[in-house]
Each structure stands twice: as C-alpha cells, then as structure tokens.
Amino acid sequence: MEATKKGFDFKKFMSDNAMWFVLIILAVALTIVRPAFLSIANLTTLFTSESIKGIITCGVCWTILSKGIDLGPGSVAALSAVISASFVQSDDALSRLHSIHLPAIVAIVLAMLIGAVVGIIIGWLVAYTHIHPFIATLGSQLICRALAKMYSSAPVSNLDEGFRNFAIYKVAGIPMVVFIFLLIFIISWFMMTQCRFGKNIFAIGGNDQAARVAGINVEKNLVLTYMWSGICAGLAGALLAARTDSADPSTNGLQYEFDAIAAATVGGTSQTGGVCRMSGVMSGILVLGVINNGLVLLGANDNLTQIIKGLIIVGAVVVDMRKNAKKP
Amino acid sequence: MSEEYILEMQDIVKEFPGVRALKGVQLKVRPGTVHTLMGENGAGKSTLMKCLIGIQPPTSGKIIFDGKEVEFKNPLQAMNCGITMIHQELSPVPERTVCENLWLGRFPMKNPLICDHKRARQEALDLFQKWKLDLNPDDMMKDLTVAKQQMVEIAKAVSYDTKVVIMDEPTSALTETEVEHLFSIIADLKSKNVAIIYISHKMDEIFRISDDITVFRDGEYVGTDRAANLDVDKLVTMMVGRQVGNMFPKVDCPIGDVILEVKDLASGRAFEHVSFDLHRGEILGFAGLVGAGRTEVVETIFGIRQKTAGQIFINGKEVHIKSPEDAIKNKIGLLTEDRRGNGIFGLLDITENTVMANLKNYGFPQNHKKMKEDAIKWNKAMRTKTPSMEQKIMNLSGGNQQKVLVARWLLLDPDILIVDEPTRGIDVGAKAEIHSIITKLAGEGKAIIMISSELPEVSGMADRMIVMYEGHMMGILDRNREGDTPFDSDEVMKYAHGEKNDFATAK
Ligand SMILES: Nc1ncnc2c1ncn2[C@@H]1O[C@H](COP(=O)(O)OP(=O)(O)OP(=O)(O)O)[C@@H](O)[C@H]1O
Numbered sequence A: 001m002e003a004t005k006k007g008f009d010f011k012k013f014m015s016d017n018a019m020w021f022v023l024i025i026l027a028v029a030l031t032i033v034r035p036a037f038l039s040i041a042n043l044t045t046l047f048t049s050e051s052i053k054g055i056i057t058c059g060v061c062w063t064i065l066s067k068g069i070d071l072g073p074g075s076v077a078a079l080s081a082v083i084s085a086s087f088v089q090s091d092d093a094l095s096r097l098h099s100i101h102l103p104a105i106v107a108i109v110l111a112m113l114i115g116a117v118v119g120i121i122i123g124w125l126v127a128y129t130h131i132h133p134f135i136a137t138l139g140s141q142l143i144c145r146a147l148a149k150m151y152s153s154a155p156v157s158n159l160d161e162g163f164r165n166f167a168i169y170k171v172a173g174i175p176m177v178v179f180i181f182l183l184i185f186i187i188s189w190f191m192m193t194q195c196r197f198g199k200n201i202f203a204i205g206g207n208d209q210a211a212r213v214a215g216i217n218v219e220k221n222l223v224l225t226y227m228w229s230g231i232c233a234g235l236a237g238a239l240l241a242a243r244t245d246s247a248d249p250s251t252n253g254l255q256y257e258f259d260a261i262a263a264a265t266v267g268g269t270s271q272t273g274g275v276c277r278m279s280g281v282m283s284g285i286l287v288l289g290v291i292n293n294g295l296v297l298l299g300a301n302d303n304l305t306q307i308i309k310g311l312i313i314v315g316a317v318v319v320d321m322r323k324n325a326k327k328p
Numbered sequence B: 001m002s003e004e005y006i007l008e009m010q011d012i013v014k015e016f017p018g019v020r021a022l023k024g025v026q027l028k029v030r031p032g033t034v035h036t037l038m039g040e041n042g043a044g045k046s047t048l049m050k051c052l053i054g055i056q057p058p059t060s061g062k063i064i065f066d067g068k069e070v071e072f073k074n075p076l077q078a079m080n081c082g083i084t085m086i087h088q089e090l091s092p093v094p095e096r097t098v099c100e101n102l103w104l105g106r107f108p109m110k111n112p113l114i115c116d117h118k119r120a121r122q123e124a125l126d127l128f129q130k131w132k133l134d135l136n137p138d139d140m141m142k143d144l145t146v147a148k149q150q151m152v153e154i155a156k157a158v159s160y161d162t163k164v165v166i167m168d169e170p171t172s173a174l175t176e177t178e179v180e181h182l183f184s185i186i187a188d189l190k191s192k193n194v195a196i197i198y199i200s201h202k203m204d205e206i207f208r209i210s211d212d213i214t215v216f217r218d219g220e221y222v223g224t225d226r227a228a229n230l231d232v233d234k235l236v237t238m239m240v241g242r243q244v245g246n247m248f249p250k251v252d253c254p255i256g257d258v259i260l261e262v263k264d265l266a267s268g269r270a271f272e273h274v275s276f277d278l279h280r281g282e283i284l285g286f287a288g289l290v291g292a293g294r295t296e297v298v299e300t301i302f303g304i305r306q307k308t309a310g311q312i313f314i315n316g317k318e319v320h321i322k323s324p325e326d327a328i329k330n331k332i333g334l335l336t337e338d339r340r341g342n343g344i345f346g347l348l349d350i351t352e353n354t355v356m357a358n359l360k361n362y363g364f365p366q367n368h369k370k371m372k373e374d375a376i377k378w379n380k381a382m383r384t385k386t387p388s389m390e391q392k393i394m395n396l397s398g399g400n401q402q403k404v405l406v407a408r409w410l411l412l413d414p415d416i417l418i419v420d421e422p423t424r425g426i427d428v429g430a431k432a433e434i435h436s437i438i439t440k441l442a443g444e445g446k447a448i449i450m451i452s453s454e455l456p457e458v459s460g461m462a463d464r465m466i467v468m469y470e471g472h473m474m475g476i477l478d479r480n481r482e483g484d485t486p487f488d489s490d491e492v493m494k495y496a497h498g499e500k501n502d503f504a505t506a507k
C-alpha cells in the first residue's frame, strides 16, 4: 500500500531486543543489591558456568528453528564425556577402563563424532520416518544415558592435563571453555545468517511444503540440523569432563537440555518454528545465567531458583505468543 | 511434429491409494502461447501439473519437454530445466522477508559458503523494476496482503530463465488492477516465447488470454481446441458434460423483519463506522477491492476479532459476541475466506469436517451413524467429489474442500449465514449450485451476508449492496429490480475506488 518507510523502526527494535533490556535491568538491580556481581571474578564465574550449557543451546536452537526439538543433548553429553575421558586418563589413575590413550585433541574430536552420529540417527528418523522429534529425542535421551552408564558404572576421573586445559587453561584470566563457547556461538551465527544452510532451515521451519517446492532437500537439511545439535552436545560433554576432571555417567549434563531449550525460548526462538536469532539466543543464555548467578549471590535456595526460572520461561513464551498473535 | 510443441504430456496416469486421479490424459503446449487447463473441481488439473514438475511423480506416462523425454525427480530439477509453477494452495514462509522468499532454496552466493545479501537484494530490486512490481524486498512476508504475497510468487516464477510457467489459479486473491498487471506480465512472457499453462475457473479471464484450451473431466481428457473456436457454453458443456443453466438463479423473495442490526461498528484500524441492518430473506452483498476491510467486518460480527466500538443487535436485542461460540449460539454461521487457515481440519475426514461445528447435536455418546448420514446428505447436495466419506479433506482438490465447508454451515442451519468469497476457486457448475442454495436459503427466511470480489457475483445475487473502501463504508445501493442490470457497475467501481462516498461526513 503506502511506500514502506525506510530507516529505524523503534518498536521493532524494542521487541526484537526485549531480553537484552531485561538483562540490563537485572544486572543493574543485582549490582545495586550486591555490588560483588559486577566484579571481574564473579563475571568470569558466570560465563564459565554458563558456557557448557551455552554450547548446547547453540545446537538446540537449530532444532527448534526447524520446528522440532532436541531432548537428547544432556545424555549425549554424558555419553561423549565418559567415552572421551576414558581415552585421556592419566597412567597413574587408580581405575582405568582400558589402557588405550589418545592425544587430547583426538579425544575432543571423538566426543564431537559421537554426538554427530547420534544426531544423524535422530535426524534420519525425524526426516524419513516422520516420527515426532519430541519422541525421537526422548528415545535418544534415555538410550544415551543408559549407554553412558553401561560404558562406565563409576565416574571416569584423573584426566590428562592437556585434555583438561581445553576447559580450564586461562587466557587473560578467562578459561578456555568460554572462548570455545564463543567460537561455537559465532559459527552458529555465521551459519544461520550467512550460509544457505541457515536460510534453508528458516524455510523448513517456517513452511516445509514451500521449502520442498522451492527445491530444498528437506530431509538432508533436517539430518544436518540434528547432527549439528549432536556435535554441540558431544563437545559440551568433553568440556564438562575436562572442567571437573571427572566424567560422571549418571549426573553429567543432567537436564541440561531443559536449560538449553529454556534459554533458546527466552531468547525468542519460537516453538512454532521458523523464528530464531542468535543474538536473542545469547540474551536468553545470559538472562538465565544472571538469574542463576544472582540468586546464588543473594543466597536463595535452589528450589526458588527453579521457580523463578520456570516463571521466566513461561512469561517469555506468553510474550512471544502475544507478539505473533493476530493484531486486533 | 514434436518441434511444434515445447511440452507434450502423453497418457499420464496418476494413482493415489484408492483414487485414480488421472486416467491417461494428454496435454500439448505450443511455445509462446497461453494454454488454459479447464475442468471441474477435482478434475485433476493441479495433479497433472504436480506430475509434470516432479512433486508427485506420475504412475505412468511420457513427458517430452523441449524435444527430449524427461522425468523430473523434484521441482528444483524442473526449475533448472525451465519449468516453474505458481501453486494454487501454497503459502510462503511468513517469518522471512520478501527477498528471502524470492530466493528460497537458491540464494545468491559470494562463494560456496557465504551468501551474498547485497546481490540478492539488488537482483530482487532489478526484478521488481523490470516487471514493474510494487514490492519491497525488505518487507516481512507475513505483513503483506495475500495479493502481494501472490505477486511475490509470480516474481519468483518469472525470475528463472523459463520456457514454461505454470499458473494454478493465480488470480483468486488478486484485485482487478493486479490482475491487469499479471496479464501484462503474461503478454510479456509470450513475446519472449515462453509458454504459460494457465488454470482458472474465471471464464472472462480465460477467454481474454487463452490461445488454446484443454478440458479435463474426472481425470479424463475431453479435448483441446483453439480458444477462438470455443465459447462459454461450449466450454461449460465440455467441462460438465451437461448444460448449466442460469449462473445467478436469483429469485425475488419477500423481505422480512430486521434480524441483525449493526451500529457504528469498528475494530481497531481495520474498519470504522460500519452501520447497516439485515432483514430476513435478504441477501446483503459486500463489494469492494481485496483488502477493503469486508472480511474484518464479518470476522468481528462472528467474534473472531474483538470490536473496539459500536453495537450489534439481533432481533432487536443487543448481543455481545466475544467468540465464534457466542456467534453460533446466536445462530450465525460464517464461511471463512481463508479456507486453509481457519476452515478445514486437514487430517480429519469429510464426515468429521462436515459435522464439526455441530457436534452437540449428536448426543452422548456421539451418534456416528447420523453424522455420516448428514454428511452424505449435504455433500451430495453440494456435489462434493470424493472417493469416500472417509477421505482426509487434505487430499481433496481445493474446490471440493470449499464445498465441504459450505456443507458444514448448511448443516448448522443458521438464521444468519455469512459467506466470505464462497465461490473462490470453485468451478462453474458448483458455483451455480452454491448460488442457487444461497437463494433457496434466503427464500426460507434466512438472512445472508455475502462478500465477493467478483462484482458479477454480488450483482447477480444481492438485494442490497454495501461498497467498502479502505475500512469505510462508501455507499449502500439498492437492487434495481426493473432494468437488465441490477446494479450499475460503473457506479459500484467508483465507490470501490473511493471516488464516491455517500458517508463522507460520517468520517
Ligand atoms: N495426495 C492425494 N491423495 C489422494 N487423493 C488425491 C491427492 N491429491 C489429489 N487427490 C485427488 O485427485 C483428484 C484431482 O485433484 P486436483 O487437485 O488435481 O483437482 P483440480 O482439478 O486441481 O481441482 P480444483 O479446481 O478444485 O483445484 C481429486 O479427486 C483429489 O481428491
């Protein structure tokens, strides 16, 4: 109708970046109540503790974007953690699963490969058998957790320094795991905005029939999506083991997928598919991180943390639905 | 002889589980011509096109394109070889921009890894300029009107280096000016020796632009002829296999009391100051261009939208309709315009779709036998073409889905029936039937509101006509019962374009 006005759309900017404003408000409020929040030490802790979930989120948001979901990453992380850790145990470790020893970098790649394989299987199931991703990944969640426990009944600990350094080595006082998270985030952002793969997934999530008719290979792209989510989860698992010097098959990554889904959702990734922005995802990761961190600073108990997180997630989805609802 | 045709399809058979949609049909298209495919709803037109471009491979048959036998595995292959299609029932990717929708699946690349956003935008602008399309590559697809979305589809189809463009009912959502524009694009394509396969139910369009016409009936080939050798009657007989009587079987019936009264109704900025009354036995037409706010008015009456001002009275009592449930309780029925969005339940079968608005009439536990009987009765009345009542509605042709929806509201037996574009995408035979059913309902004392973008339809059917323009009522016209023309179409168009306004002071 009327010529569309070019230039700055204030309302759109506000609604697109709402979570960043929430983040700033939270941070300011916390700093007033607990000035320690803004200390370098605390911020480093905050980033370090959110990095591994952040990596998983960078994978999970793609599956949500494609109108699916991934409930597997926590268990995939546990599986890849125990397997990769078992190849980098120090020679003097008390209980060793086997005596094969691999270079640290190979163990990390192995972890990502494990994630990739699980992802490909899930992606194949979702794309070709059309089972709902919720069910497919619920299966992978149960199976991978069980496989991890079968692989090692006890935590795998006493890991090589070289392996551990992937998470704890500090550059300018910041642990390596933070940099790896940022790297994965940038790769994810790059694929989403600059590569055809990203555009294809937006199309598939937004309207898979239209995507198919435009000649996009929907099945192949779905497999790649779940593979990417698996790779992120596998890497997260290895880093988890490296950070704590122990890979625990029963607790590693437990419920991380929910935090990741929450962060992606709070960051504006729509469950209806076809909508996701990496900057939003980052804001979601940070908002949840600040809440975790802040409630610890305030000495709140864990249950309260969960309640507040729950409210924020539901609130974010309500806001999202209202934003996309038919205007009156 | 194959030199003469750019595309030949021979003995194409397509079977779906339990349905033989195409029973060995043929199609021969000459380059640089408009070849129209005609046939009733469910005749197999869309299916044949899907076979051609590889969405649903044919069960058997031979396709010769550009002198070579081809068999496309997917639409991308077909596009790359020079066949593109504008689909009948395909919505775009709503959450992306016009630009990204245009380059869906083939975004320009800087190198094998990185997309070239600048070039994509520039090429989109060039394309829009070349075809004189009023589109902005940065707009979100979901913010566009249906007509503009359709223009994007058209832009997409002509952006390839094509030899054949298939247009499956491209004008069903376009306004008159846009239709004219499309026709100029088609003329341009013809001059570049591109062939167009055109599917439509609108007779006037067909005779304006067609060179050749091929007719199908029930999945069978009836015949092909030059358009010049045919006329409407011949064509309809070929299509339907019988003669169709009067398209607008309007019967004057006694107009009763006021049943619905709307006072100064508004809903946000979609429309304002809408006031009218509706009598029993009356057909009230709403004319205007696509996007004039007519759909919004009836959605508000039906409770899909919330009113922001005004009052609604039924039988003299004020009612507060907040949801479609309230509306149905007040015996209002609405046949919506957006059949895929809020009409059909794709995965449910025909019986279920027919009785859906009426479930409380089947008691507890639900009487399935009666459901099926009712569904059969009304779908028979509508002449819905389906292999069985258990077919998923999703698998019916577009026009037949519409018939099932009409059957749904007829079954509900409302006092006030609102029909929004009731014959969009419906073939001539069925159109006449829907018209006669509407007339019959009015004769039984029901009140009808009918929205249509086809002026002849409103003129042919309405007792009074309200013309809207950009969310405002421009005039209320009475049917001229004496003369040949019930409404002066020039005058209606003046109102519809906002050049004439009887309510200028009311603003
Ligand atoms: N996927 C499917 N499964 C089963 N039957 C189908 C499927 N697709 C189409 N059909 C059937 O094939 C027949 C032809 O449908 P088609 O959509 O080609 O009709 P059409 O000529 O395009 O009609 P319209 O004018 O209403 O668009 C119909 O009877 C329809 O029910």
Ligand SMILES: [Mg+2]
Residues within 6 Å of the ligand: B045, B046, B047, B088, B168, B397, B398
């Ligand atoms: Mg069709």
